[in-house]
Amino acid sequence: MKKYKFFSHVECEFFPCHKLEGSGLKKEDFNCLFCYCPLYALGKNCGGNFSVSESGVKDCTNCLLPHRKDNYEYIISKFREIVEVTKIVERMGDE
Template identity: 65%
Template sequence: MNYKFFSNTKCEYFPCHKTNDPENFNCLFCYCPLYALKDKCGGNFRYSEKGIKDCTNCTLPHIRKNYDYIINKFKDIVEITKLDPK
């Protein structure tokens, strides 16, 4: 299933997070689609003193086996992007 994995080893930022397994570092979700889910993303993040989400220590979107987890979270992303009924 090639559509679930892409590794851009020529990227100047590769790998963008510390890893012991660069051969399996998935770049498909270079910018994490789960960022907007705040504390419901499931990743290893923290909030800075200014309240900014810091994902420096999170590799959730870069682990090959997590493709299905991320895709299944899109229903949650849809929910937070809906207009509030007035």
């Protein structure tokens, strides 16, 4: 494992920020590198285990995709899609 792909901030007051019981993810393997998931902006195309609240808000409480060591490459592979979403949003703001 390359060190730039993993960071665990065990002293954070929110660590771990997701329930680990029953997830198969050990506390020592919890990756904080993507603390705020960059895939959130992709909505239903993020690939994570999310739900949508009654008010229409994406709820990632049960998603550990960005916190698993082995998912670094997956997240990085989605950055082109994130850029495309950003371009669309910016164009909408210009109209």
